[in-house]
Amino acid sequence: MKINVIIMLFITATAIAQTEKATISVRGNCGMCKARIEKAAIKTQGVKYAVWQAETEQLILLFNPKKTSLNQVAKNIVAVGHEANGIVATDEAYGALPMCCQYVRGKPLVIGHRGAMGHAPENTLPSIRAALKLGVDAIEIDVFRIASGELVVFHDKTLGKLTNGSGLIEAKTLDELSKLSVLGSAKIPTLKEVLTEISGAVSVNVELKGANTAEGTISLFNDFVSRGIFTAEQLYVSSFYWDELRDFRKATNRYDIAILTDKNPLDAVDIAYELNAIAINPNFRQLNADIVHTLQAYGLKVIPYTVNSPAEIAALTAMGVNGIITDYPERVE
Numbered sequence: 001m002k003i004n005v006i007i008m009l010f011i012t013a014t015a016i017a018q019t020e021k022a023t024i025s026v027r028g029n030c031g032m033c034k035a036r037i038e039k040a041a042i043k044t045q046g047v048k049y050a051v052w053q054a055e056t057e058q059l060i061l062l063f064n065p066k067k068t069s070l071n072q073v074a075k076n077i078v079a080v081g082h083e084a085n086g087i088v089a090t091d092e093a094y095g096a097l098p099m100c101c102q103y104v105r106g107k108p109l110v111i112g113h114r115g116a117m118g119h120a121p122e123n124t125l126p127s128i129r130a131a132l133k134l135g136v137d138a139i140e141i142d143v144f145r146i147a148s149g150e151l152v153v154f155h156d157k158t159l160g161k162l163t164n165g166s167g168l169i170e171a172k173t174l175d176e177l178s179k180l181s182v183l184g185s186a187k188i189p190t191l192k193e194v195l196t197e198i199s200g201a202v203s204v205n206v207e208l209k210g211a212n213t214a215e216g217t218i219s220l221f222n223d224f225v226s227r228g229i230f231t232a233e234q235l236y237v238s239s240f241y242w243d244e245l246r247d248f249r250k251a252t253n254r255y256d257i258a259i260l261t262d263k264n265p266l267d268a269v270d271i272a273y274e275l276n277a278i279a280i281n282p283n284f285r286q287l288n289a290d291i292v293h294t295l296q297a298y299g300l301k302v303i304p305y306t307v308n309s310p311a312e313i314a315a316l317t318a319m320g321v322n323g324i325i326t327d328y329p330e331r332v333e
């Protein structure tokens, strides 16, 4: 350890030229064991070293701006309890975390709901653009497979509430849908159009809302990944219809799955294991700190929906959720 520290301190002039220095405040208590944060570290690529100063409760770090951004670094702060000042290398840091202290993070990931539906008609290109402008980490959208075979981005089974059309969306052709407007001002986009609009800028959570959506989603994912527009890691699916997720997993192991739940999220641990899912995306009203930590102890991320009020966002952040799905991405600080 000491030798490593010395080596890290003698960073060459070249290395320094490729790095930026930043100081980030880290204070508070572990969300689970309540221990005061006594040592902080970073879990992200591109950090040369991080020095934790207990006196000032600050983390001073050198990072490579070509590999990571300060924003990304700030989101990946983890706290290591029970030690004072020290230098922590990135890999070592996370491995050294006591399990309970893994719950203290700088900030949960921000996932724009149906784009950013607090700012533009849900699940439309203007909503996607609003989410991107607000700096989200990921965008959630809903998809149905329609009569002409395409996947379109829309939330409701029927068209009446949001458009000037009527009837079941799944019974329509793309030509028919193209004549409609959403809330009087936007079009129903295809999944392909939405993925093209995002073009790898952020991750995409495709919620499989309708039947027979798994196969088409995989084809589109494969297409965008093979063209180098997204990485496979940026694309994932979720659904309340676990059988659709089963179909998805049977067809591919290439993309992540999150399990959507409306009732007790602990009931979804079995299916999460069966499908090798990475996360449970629960209704936030079903969560408390114990449930969040139990799910995380099972190795699952917890990404609740749809959290809009600042007080609820703060409460879930304090519980240590991994991400927040919200209509108002700017409210997650």
Ligand code: G3P
Pocket (backbone or CB within 6 Å): 113, 140, 142, 155, 207, 238, 260, 281, 305, 306, 325
């Ligand atoms: O994916 C999270 C959330 O979108 C699930 O509920 O009804 O808004 O699609 P809903």
Ligand code: MG
Pocket (backbone or CB within 6 Å): 140, 141, 142, 207
């Ligand atoms: Mg949804």
